[in-house]
Amino acid sequence: MSYYLQLLLNGVIAGSVYALFAVGLTLVYGVFRFINFAHAELISWGAYLTLMFSSPPVSWPLCLAVIPAVLLTAFIGFSQDWFIYRPLRRGSPITLLIASIGLSYMLRNVLRLIWGSDLMTFSLPLARGFEFSGYYVTGIQLLMLAAALLFLMILYLLLTKSLMGKSLRATADNLELAAIMGVSMPKVSAVVWTLASVFAAAGGILLALDTNLEPMMGVANLIKAFAAVLLGGAGNVWGALLGGLFIGIAENLGVAFFSPGYKDFVSFAVIFLLLLFRPRGIFGLLTGVR
Amino acid sequence: MDYLLHVMILALIYSVFAMSLNLELGYAGLYNFGHVAFFGIGAYVSALLSHAGVPVSAAMICALAAAGITGALLAVPALRVSGDYFGIATLVFAEMFRLVCLNERWLTKGPMGLPGIPRPAWIAPGVEGMPAYLLFAFLAAVGTFVFIRRLTGSPFGRALKVIREDEHMAQAFGKNILLFKVKAIVAGSVLAGWAGTLWAHYISYISPADFTLTETILVLLCVVLGGRGTNWGPVVGAIAVVFFGEAVRFLPIPPALTRYVAPLQGIIYGGILVVIMMKMPNGMIPEHRRKNT
Amino acid sequence: MKKSLGIIICVFLLCAGPLSAAEVKVGSNTPLSGKLSVYGEGFQQAMLLALEEVNAEGGIKGSPMQIVFEDNNSTAAGAVSAIQKLITVDKLPLLFGPAASSNFLAVCPIAQQNKTILIAAESAAAEISKCGSFVFRVFPSDALQGIGVAELTQTLKYDQVVLTYINNDWGVGLAEIFKKKFTAAGGKILDEFAHDEGKTDYRSEVLRIRKSNAKAVVNLTYIKEGATVLKQAYETGLKVQWLMGSASKSPKLVELAGEAAEGVIGTYPTFSQETPQYKAFKAAWEKKYPDKKIPVFGEYNYDMVKLTAKALRMAKSMAPEDLRKAMIEAGKGYMGVTGDKTFDENGDVGAVYGCWTVKQQAIQDYK
Numbered sequence: 001m002s003y004y005l006q007l008l009l010n011g012v013i014a015g016s017v018y019a020l021f022a023v024g025l026t027l028v029y030g031v032f033r034f035i036n037f038a039h040a041e042l043i044s045w046g047a048y049l050t051l052m053f054s055s056p057p058v059s060w061p062l063c064l065a066v067i068p069a070v071l072l073t074a075f076i077g078f079s080q081d082w083f084i085y086r087p088l089r090r091g092s093p094i095t096l097l098i099a100s101i102g103l104s105y106m107l108r109n110v111l112r113l114i115w116g117s118d119l120m121t122f123s124l125p126l127a128r129g130f131e132f133s134g135y136y137v138t139g140i141q142l143l144m145l146a147a148a149l150l151f152l153m154i155l156y157l158l159l160t161k162s163l164m165g166k167s168l169r170a171t172a173d174n175l176e177l178a179a180i181m182g183v184s185m186p187k188v189s190a191v192v193w194t195l196a197s198v199f200a201a202a203g204g205i206l207l208a209l210d211t212n213l214e215p216m217m218g219v220a221n222l223i224k225a226f227a228a229v230l231l232g233g234a235g236n237v238w239g240a241l242l243g244g245l246f247i248g249i250a251e252n253l254g255v256a257f258f259s260p261g262y263k264d265f266v267s268f269a270v271i272f273l274l275l276l277f278r279p280r281g282i283f284g285l286l287t288g289v290r
Numbered sequence: 291m292d293y294l295l296h297v298m299i300l301a302l303i304y305s306v307f308a309m310s311l312n313l314e315l316g317y318a319g320l321y322n323f324g325h326v327a328f329f330g331i332g333a334y335v336s337a338l339l340s341h342a343g344v345p346v347s348a349a350m351i352c353a354l355a356a357a358g359i360t361g362a363l364l365a366v367p368a369l370r371v372s373g374d375y376f377g378i379a380t381l382v383f384a385e386m387f388r389l390v391c392l393n394e395r396w397l398t399k400g401p402m403g404l405p406g407i408p409r410p411a412w413i414a415p416g417v418e419g420m421p422a423y424l425l426f427a428f429l430a431a432v433g434t435f436v437f438i439r440r441l442t443g444s445p446f447g448r449a450l451k452v453i454r455e456d457e458h459m460a461q462a463f464g465k466n467i468l469l470f471k472v473k474a475i476v477a478g479s480v481l482a483g484w485a486g487t488l489w490a491h492y493i494s495y496i497s498p499a500d501f502t503l504t505e506t507i508l509v510l511l512c513v514v515l516g517g518r519g520t521n522w523g524p525v526v527g528a529i530a531v532v533f534f535g536e537a538v539r540f541l542p543i544p545p546a547l548t549r550y551v552a553p554l555q556g557i558i559y560g561g562i563l564v565v566i567m568m569k570m571p572n573g574m575i576p577e578h579r580r581k582n583t
Numbered sequence: 584m585k586k587s588l589g590i591i592i593c594v595f596l597l598c599a600g601p602l603s604a605a606e607v608k609v610g611s612n613t614p615l616s617g618k619l620s621v622y623g624e625g626f627q628q629a630m631l632l633a634l635e636e637v638n639a640e641g642g643i644k645g646s647p648m649q650i651v652f653e654d655n656n657s658t659a660a661g662a663v664s665a666i667q668k669l670i671t672v673d674k675l676p677l678l679f680g681p682a683a684s685s686n687f688l689a690v691c692p693i694a695q696q697n698k699t700i701l702i703a704a705e706s707a708a709a710e711i712s713k714c715g716s717f718v719f720r721v722f723p724s725d726a727l728q729g730i731g732v733a734e735l736t737q738t739l740k741y742d743q744v745v746l747t748y749i750n751n752d753w754g755v756g757l758a759e760i761f762k763k764k765f766t767a768a769g770g771k772i773l774d775e776f777a778h779d780e781g782k783t784d785y786r787s788e789v790l791r792i793r794k795s796n797a798k799a800v801v802n803l804t805y806i807k808e809g810a811t812v813l814k815q816a817y818e819t820g821l822k823v824q825w826l827m828g829s830a831s832k833s834p835k836l837v838e839l840a841g842e843a844a845e846g847v848i849g850t851y852p853t854f855s856q857e858t859p860q861y862k863a864f865k866a867a868w869e870k871k872y873p874d875k876k877i878p879v880f881g882e883y884n885y886d887m888v889k890l891t892a893k894a895l896r897m898a899k900s901m902a903p904e905d906l907r908k909a910m911i912e913a914g915k916g917y918m919g920v921t922g923d924k925t926f927d928e929n930g931d932v933g934a935v936y937g938c939w940t941v942k943q944q945a946i947q948d949y950k
Contacts, residue, residue, distance in 0.1 A: 003794045010786045035374050084564060094321050095567050097374050098514060101323075102563025105507055109556030117618050119807035119839070126841040129818040136819040211783030211811060212839070219503070220782075223385070226378060255787035261393040261750050261777045263787070268382045268389070275379040276367040292671030296664065392750060393777070401751040402710065403659070405688045415696050493663050495689035497752075500660060539654070539668065552616035552656055 002134050007252045013141045015248020016148035020203035021225035022232070022240035023155060024196030030172040030235030031192050034093040035226070037100040038080055039200060040218030041107035046073040046201025047208035047217065048111055051120055062122065070201045076107075077197030081189055104219070111215045120213040144206045151199060152241055159237065164191055172235055223264075224251075227271040246270075295420045301532040302427040303488045306434045308512035308524035310481030315510075316519035316577075317442055318474040319454030321377040323506055324384030328357045328479040330501035332486025334391060334398060337407045337496055346410040350487045357483025358476050365475035369468055384506065391498040403497025407490050423492055430488055431525075434481055439521050441477065450474055451519070511559055514566050517573030526574055607643040607895060610651045610669035611679040612690065617657025619682050625878020626682065626704065627652060632871050633888035643895045650888070655681050659689035666690045670697050676901050677702070679887060680718075682880075684708030685752040691718050698903035700910060704887040705880040707829075708756045712929040717903065719910055721887045721924055722880070723852045723934030725753070728829060729760025731850040731936035732801060736765060736826055739848070741799035743771045744826070745792050747812075748803040750777040757803050757828060773797050778808065789816045792823070799824040806831050810839030817843035824848065832939050833879065834946060844941045848949050853937030854882070854922040864920045886919035893917065 021043060028036045049072050052058070053065035084103060088096050129136040159165035167183040168191060179185055207217065227247045232239020247267050254266040307329055314320040336353035340346050368379045391398045398404070413419040413426060441447055453460040453467055460467055490496050508531065516527025538551060566573060611630065614623035630650060638647045653669050655662040662681040669675050670693070677700040680687050687706040694701035695715035703711065703720035712724055736744060746762060748754035754777065762772060773795040778788050789812065792800055800823050802812060809831035816823070817840075827849035837844045855861065864885060868877055890913055898909035914926040924932050938949035 003790060006790055007787055010790070014784060035378065084568065087568060091567075091571065093374050094377070095571055097321070097377060098510065099564050099567035101507065101510070102560045102567065104560070106557050106560025106564065109553040109560060112553035113550060113557065116621065118621050119810075121839055123838075123841075126814065126817060126843055128820055131820065138818050207783065211815075212807065214781065214783070214807075216781060217783060223382070252787045255791060259393060259776050260788050260791070261779060262389060263779065263782075265386060265389045268386045271382045272379055272386065275371055275375055275382075277370075293668045296667040296671070300664075395755065400755055401685065402708070402755060403685050403688065403752070405710070406692050493660060493689070494692055495659055495663070497659060497685050497689075499658065499685070536664065539664075550616075551654065552620070 004253065004256065006135055007256060008249060009135055009137065011249030011252035012245060013137070013145055013248070014252060015228075015245035016145050016241075017203050017207055017244075018221065018224045018228050018247055019241040019244030020148050020151060020199050020206075021221055022228035022244050023152065023237055024199040025222075025225050026229045026232065026235055026237065026240045027192050028196050029229065031168065031175070031188065032085070032089065032096075033175075034085075034096040035100070036080075036085075036196075037097065037222070038104040038107060039196065039225070040222035041104050041111070042073055042077050042197050042200035042218070043204035043207075043221060044111060044213070044215060044218035045076055045107065046070060046197075046204035047213050048115060048120075049073060049201075050205050050208070051115075051122065051213060054122065062124075066205060069205065070198055073201035073204075074194050074197040077193045077200070078190065081193045086189070108215055108219070115213075115215070117215055122209060122213075124209065138210070140206070140210045144210060147202060147206060148241075151202060152237070155195065155199075155237060158195075168192065220264075223271070224248075224267050227267045227274070230271055230274045292420050295424050297532065297536045299420070299424050299427045299492055300536075301529045302424075302431045303485055303492065304509070304512060304528035304532050305431050305525045306427075306488065307482060307485035307509050308516065308528040309431075309434050309438055310478045310485060311509055312513050312518065312520075312524040313438055313441070313481065314474055314478040315513055316517075316523070317447060317454065318450045318471060320471060320475065321373065322380045322475070322478070323377045323510070324380030324382070324387075325478070325482055325509060326501050326503075326505045327380075327384035327387040328361060328482035329486035329489070329505070329509075330384075330387055330391065330496075331357045331360055331479075332483025333490035333496045333500075334404075334486075335483075336487040337404045337490045338397070340408055340491075341404065341406075346408055346491060350410075350484075350491075353487045354480050354483050357486070358480040361476045361479025362472060364479075365472045369471050369475075381503075381506070384501070385503070388498050388501050391501070398498070401497060401499070403495055403499075405495045407494045407496065409491050409494075427488055427492070430484065434484065435521065435525065438481075442521070446470070446473070454519075507559065507563070511563055514571075514573055515562060517575035517577060519577040520573075520575045523573050523575045523577075530574075605646050606649040607646050608649045608651055608673065608675055609677045609679070609891060609895075610653060610673060610675040612655050612662055612665045612669065612681045613652055613679070614657040614682050614686075615652065615654040617655075617661070619657040622682060622705075622879055623657075625881055626884045628872060628875070629868075629878065629881035629884035630679070630888050632867060633885045633892075635871070636867065637889065637892040643892060648892055648895070650679075651675065655686065657683065657686070659686050662686040662690050663693065666693050670694075670699055676700065676903060676906055677891065677895075679704065679884075679891075680706065680720075682706060683752070684711060684756065687711060688714075688752075691715065694718060700903070700906050702887055702891065702910075704883040708752055709760060710756065712931055714930075716930070717907060719914075719926055719930035721890060721919070721921070721932055722883050724931050725757045726760055727934050728850060728852065728936065729757050730764050732757075732761050732803070732826065732828060733764035733768065733770070735848065735850050735938060736770065736799065736801060737768060739799070739824070739826075741824065741826075742769065743773055743797055743799075745795050745797040745800045745823075746772050746775040746803075747788065747792070747800065748777055749780055749805055749808055751780050753805075753830060754803050761801065761803070778804070778812070780805070780808065782808070783811060784815075785812045786815050786819070788812070789819060789821060792816070793819065793821050797823060799826055801826045802831075803828045804831055806833050806836050807839065810836050810844070813840040813843040813847070832946060837941055837944055837946065841944070845944070846941065848938055848940045850936050850938055852921075852934040854920065854935065858918070858920075860918060860920045882920045886921050886924060890914065890917055890919060890924055 049069035054062050129138040170178040171188050228243035231243030251266045311325045314322045332353045335356040336349045339349035413422040512527035512531050513524045517523025653665040655665040680701045680703045682705045684706045691714035701718045707725040709726040748758035825847045829851035832851050894909040894913035899905045914924045917924040940949035
């Protein structure tokens with residue numbers, strides 16, 4: 001039994017990070033109605049930029065290196081929109097999707113060009129996890145869980161309590177109507193892209209701290225995040241959290257029953273079945289923030 | 291100049307692959323990002339059957355049938371969603387296919403791949419057979435081209451375009467949209483399987499690593515670069531992409547810098563996709579449209 | 584469009600122009616870009632070092648030897664393209680094959696059919712033995728290593744183990760041989776599963792190991808996957824004896840896994856570092872590349888080129904059959920840096936397996 005509980009615990013932690021990625025994806029989808037494939041690259045760029053600032057020649061301590069890294073990632077996210085998606089917004093969502101696939105491939109290869117395809121690490125000192133009556137969890141994992149909850153809480157407050165949040169939700173509801181009603185579109189898109197990038201970068205950095213960095217880390221997690229978005233219902237923030245947790249738990253518990261070679265298969269199958277049978281999401285029924 | 295033959299064979303096989311995607315993406319407006327799965331099904335079925343002793347031509351036909359049936363099985367549920375959701379559903383399907391090939395070792399030998407896939411009996415193995423294989427690939431490509439041109443020039447093809455532009459109008463004309471789309475996907479899958487068999491029997495070795503997202507991006511690039519919804523577009527796109535990829539071999543790049551070649555190539559491919567979407571979404575050979583939109 | 588195609592073809596023909604005819608040329612199908620490029624660079628440097636020595640000793644019957652390097656993007660399709668070019672454009676009778684067994688397996692039928700000698704310096708899959716009479720390798724087959732790991736497990740008196748392996752050609756091939764040998768000798772495998780290549784989270788896999796309460800785990804994997812598994816096992820307080828293969832024997836493993844790598848025991852094909860051949864190689868390497876460590880499999884690549892040069896000198900002509908005979912002849916009793924290179928009937932060499940372990944954050948020989 002404790003074996004399954006530990007798997008469950010691992011699933012919850014993995015899921016909280018998927019939720020961080022999913023929130024950004026779902027925000028962009030909610031407002032602009034397209035799937036930003038290049039969201040994956042915001043994840044890995046956040047992590048790699050932190051590595052850059054924390055290793056020679058800059059060599060800042062990690063907590064300091066995070067700041068410019070997140071800012072730069074937000075800048076990348078913002079430029080994605082400004083130079084590519086904004087001019088394309090009048091076209092079909094498919095044009096945007098293909099462009100974002102191209103952009104993702106391009107950014108990923110820039111990453112390879114600079115840092116190579118090899119695995120990188122922050123070389124933190126190794127620590128044994130904390131043990132709670134037979135269950136193990138590491139400090140960084142706790143940090144991941146806490147950060148995910150904190151970020152989502154902030155987002156929730158932002159969306160419900162602030163004026164900006166209200167205009168965001170209005171835009172998500174009906175972009176044209178919101179614009180007519182005097183919602184400043186450049187402002188909304190700036191906020192959306194900043195939020196999406198910061199969340200992606202934060203998740204990427206946490207993931208890299210917990211494990212390692214490699215160029216594919218973004219794409220591998222993007223697909224999971226997408227599954228979370230679908231589960232939660234596109235555009236639904238709390239849905240993304242629940243969806244992320246569901247995916248994390250499902251794939252980790254899956255290891256107990258299938259060959260670990262099929263670990264990814266579980267989340268892919270979830271996406272596939274959901275898309276075909278519940279495209280509005282399971283948790284879409286819950287009243288979430290959109 | 292057997293190497294040139296090799297490059298030409300590759301370009302022809304990619305043309306078939308790109309044409310098959312174009313049928314769905316260009317004509318029917320179905321954004322299939324998992325097309326590589328059908329390429330893979332064609333390759334694996336054909337290779338496994340010919341390893342089991344089935345004559346190559348019979349194995350190829352079975353492979354086409356398998357790709358078509360899988361296409362139909364995927365299409366019927368997947369068409370419940372449209373646009374970008376359909377794209378993601380197919381993309382995920384392709385990854386699931388790859389994972390099955392990787393893990394079901396009793397069947398596919400997993401990551402070891404399948405070496406020594408024979409060529410059709412009338413084509414000699416090795417270099418001697420290359421001109422014959424070129425002829426074979428050429429005939430295959432011409433056949434595919436003619437088939438698609440006739441298909442898209444027929445009322446069926448025109449109906450597909452109407453559906454692509456405006457589903458409601460097509461419905462108003464009493465067209466069964468779902469049936470049309472399923473037919474387009476089945477035809478596209480059979481042709482992708484055809485490209486896959488041509489590839490497997492030529493390269494003579496396949497493994498799950500050959501059917502990844504990168505391959506999807508490459509063939510997508512062929513189609514949008516050449517021009518969606520045109521007969522020549524994907525052919526031109528495929529030839530351009532294959533020749534560009536091979537021409538890099540002949541650039542005088544010092545050995546110390548060669549490790550930068552692959553990422554640079556990736557940057558260029560990705561960049562081209564973005565630029566095409568922004569500057570010339572119709573590709574090198576734009577589709578003729580009536581100016582009423 | 585036609586114009587640009589024309590230009591491309593012209594570029595082709597210009598660059599493929601003739602090199603000096605007096606040279607004896609061989610080809611090399613090397614991963615200079617793509618995921619194996621990290622290793623490819625080292626292979627190339629080792630080959631170039633050997634080449635320099637061959638030419639300093641007077642080359643091949645008076646003419647200098649030359650290696651034409653062709654990149655294979657670390658993929659099977661790229662390796663096929665590269666070998667087609669080497670065989671048909673450069674018309675080379677003898678080639679050094681690509682790294683990674685799957686890529687090698689993709690090209691070896693082509694070499695065999697074209698009667699082109701193909702030599703491997705780092706591809707280990709047991710399947711390669713069946714490639715044909717024109718295929719040789721100076722690197723021992725996994726068939727030997729699988730047996731080596733099984734024997735190590737038994738000498739350490741672990742008769743119940745968990746077996747996990749990386750889900751690629753190398754891991755799967757090795758695991759199968761290990762399993763056969765280990766169970767035949769009465770060992771019991773408590774749980775067996777593959778783990779994906781290139782993942783960052785193996786915690787659930789680690790838990791599965793934990794569940795079986797095994798005292799020892801045979802983990803046949805690469806460097807980064809190995810390091811991640813070790814690290815995450817350490818975090819959860821899992822205390823087992825890790826038994827690993829040759830592919831994770833690298834200082835990088837220790838660098839990535841830190842203390843978690845302490846006490847790991849593994850096997851690797853070994854050769855004495857006390858022989859005059861090794862000492863000469865080491866001195867030459869340090870002279871040519873003063874600030875570079877000897878790369879993974881560098882010694883094998885060096886031996887491959889030197890042995891090839893010997894064969895080329897012995898060959899009656901450059902005809903395929905003569906070259907093949909010369910290779911076998913040259914290998915007989917040849918003592919290279921990596922030991923005896925006598926080829927058996929499959930073109931394989933024998934090997935001595937040693938054991939490595941990690942002690943005080945350094946890789947050492949295990950005795």
